[in-house]
Amino acid sequence: MKMIDLIAGARPNFMKIAPIIEALKTSDKIRYRLIHTGQHYDRNMSGNFFEELGIPEPDVNLQVGSGTQAEQTAGIMVGYEKVLLKERSALCLVVGDVTSTMACAITAQKLCVPVAHVEGGIRSGDWIMPEEINRLATDAVTNLFFTTSEFANENLRKAGVGTDRIFFVGNTMIDTLIKQLPRLKRPRLCDEAGLVSGQYLVLTLHRPANVDEPEKLRAMLDAIMSGSRLDRVVWPVHPRSRKVLDGLKNVKMDRLILCDPLSYLEFNYLVRDARGVITDSGGITEETTVMGVPCMTMRDTTERPETVQMGTNELVGTDPAKLQPYLDRLLAGEWKKGNIPPFWDGKAAARIVMVLEQWLVDRASAVGCPTLP
Ligand code: UD1
Numbered sequence: 001m002k003m004i005d006l007i008a009g010a011r012p013n014f015m016k017i018a019p020i021i022e023a024l025k026t027s028d029k030i031r032y033r034l035i036h037t038g039q040h041y042d043r044n045m046s047g048n049f050f051e052e053l054g055i056p057e058p059d060v061n062l063q064v065g066s067g068t069q070a071e072q073t074a075g076i077m078v079g080y081e082k083v084l085l086k087e088r089s090a091l092c093l094v095v096g097d098v099t100s101t102m103a104c105a106i107t108a109q110k111l112c113v114p115v116a117h118v119e120g121g122i123r124s125g126d127w128i129m130p131e132e133i134n135r136l137a138t139d140a141v142t143n144l145f146f147t148t149s150e151f152a153n154e155n156l157r158k159a160g161v162g163t164d165r166i167f168f169v170g171n172t173m174i175d176t177l178i179k180q181l182p183r184l185k186r187p188r189l190c191d192e193a194g195l196v197s198g199q200y201l202v203l204t205l206h207r208p209a210n211v212d213e214p215e216k217l218r219a220m221l222d223a224i225m226s227g228s229r230l231d232r233v234v235w236p237v238h239p240r241s242r243k244v245l246d247g248l249k250n251v252k253m254d255r256l257i258l259c260d261p262l263s264y265l266e267f268n269y270l271v272r273d274a275r276g277v278i279t280d281s282g283g284i285t286e287e288t289t290v291m292g293v294p295c296m297t298m299r300d301t302t303e304r305p306e307t308v309q310m311g312t313n314e315l316v317g318t319d320p321a322k323l324q325p326y327l328d329r330l331l332a333g334e335w336k337k338g339n340i341p342p343f344w345d346g347k348a349a350a351r352i353v354m355v356l357e358q359w360l361v362d363r364a365s366a367v368g369c370p371t372l373p
Contacts, residue, residue, distance in 0.1 A: 001031050002030050003030075003087075004092070004356070005084075006034050007080075007093065008095070009036065011040050011045050013100065015176040017095055018055050018176050019172050019176055019179065020093070020349045021056070022054075024353055027353055033087075034055070034057075034060075035060045038062050038065055039065075042261075064079060076104060081107050084107065084108065089108075091114050092114070094138060096118070097119070097132075101117075106141055116145075117139060119147070119172075120139055120146060121151075121156040122148065122151070122152045122303040123136075124302060128209060129209070131282075132303070144356075144359060146352050148170065148348075150342075152168075169343065169348045172348045175347070175348050177291075180265060183265055184266075184269035184272060190270070197273040198273065198275050200232040200234060200275060202271050202278070202279075203224060204281050208240070212240075214248055220298065222320065223320030223324070227324045228331075234270060235256065236260065271284070271293055274293060275330065276295065277293055277294070278323075282304055285307040286304060288313065289306075289307045289310070289341070292338060294330050295314070296330075298316055298317070299316075299317070300318055302315055310338060310340070313338075
């Protein structure tokens with residue numbers, strides 16, 4: 001049996017890795033070692049997700065914790081290198097675009113451990129986002145690309161990646177959503193705040209470009225609150241945003257409901273029943289597309305154009321003044337219906353494991369650096 005490393009570090013990684021672990025349970029060719037980098041460490045940013053999604057205890061926790069981009073990257077690289085030097089794996093599988101993804105991919109490839117990137121090839125073109133740098137750096141050292149969209153395939157082909165290394169498998173985040181839809185859990189706050197299904201909005205904001213500058217955050221909140229008329233707005237606040245929000249005076253709070261980050265099952269319950277979602281997340285635009293919930297993205301770019309072209313997402317931009325017409329359309333009940341992108345069918349992880357089994361066992365000698373183009 002070949003041993004591979006599965007890397008999970010931050011909240012959006014956990015739902016992407018869970019179905020891969022599930023699919024690997026039935027493999028007689030591959031066993032795995034689960035590495036948690038500790039980039040996210042709070043119960044409500046990490047622990048809850050392991051419990052709800054049935055992810056086993058990590059084999060290794062690098063416990064990197066908070067820090068600047070460079071501090072986290074360096075801490076993860078040093079920690080993961082030690083793990084690999086102690087016991088080398090046949091492949092390092094990373095998911096998504098967080099700092100842990102990039103740091104582990106580089107560390108593995110430098111030790112000639114091949115890298116597979118789940119959600120490879122997506123690009124926003126916006127180098128202000130740390131995630132875009134992570135995507136570029138990760139894909140530069142990736143051997144096997146598991147992609148979620150034809151846009152990603154095209155980006156990779158344009159970058160000169162051979163089609164024999166690109167596997168259009170679908171979306172493991174959606175595997176998790178489809179599996180968990182029947183188990184979604186009504187959060188307590190629905191009753192506490194008297195929320196009426198279809199008559200409230202869900203808000204998430206945590207991108208440095210939106211939340212790090214207090215006055216920008218205030219302008220964004222003002223636009224959201226005035227544009228949403230009578231609807232309540234529920235915001236599970238990410239720790240990064242909380243620090244800035246706590247320092248803001250005179251935010252209009254009458255219809256704004258703040259809470260701590262919710263668990264996966266509670267958050268998606270809230271989203272499924274909402275009139276719409278306002279967000280600067282990427283992953284949430286995929287989930288709303290699958291659940292058919294209207295979504296407004298407060299960013300100028302997206303690395304997931306399929307959620308706009310096919311799904312229920314609209315790219316509003318970062319200028320709060322641009323939000324009003326979108327909210328008007330939502331409140332008038334005139335939002336587009338949208339379709340589900342190809343292969344977002346709950347079977348992506350099974351496809352990934354099939355490819356890995358073939359690549360690791362039948363094709364690759366997992367010793368020595370595989371030749372990159
Ligand atoms: C990270 C990811 C981003 C993802 C987001 C989702 C990168 C570059 N960014 O951003 O792609 O969308 O996670 O959550 O990897 N903190 C806590 N408790 C925690 C985790 C973090 O208090 O459990 C605090 C940290 O101390 C830090 C802030 O939250 O001050 C931000 O955390 P960090 O890991 O730097 O990046 P995110 O903004 O969460």
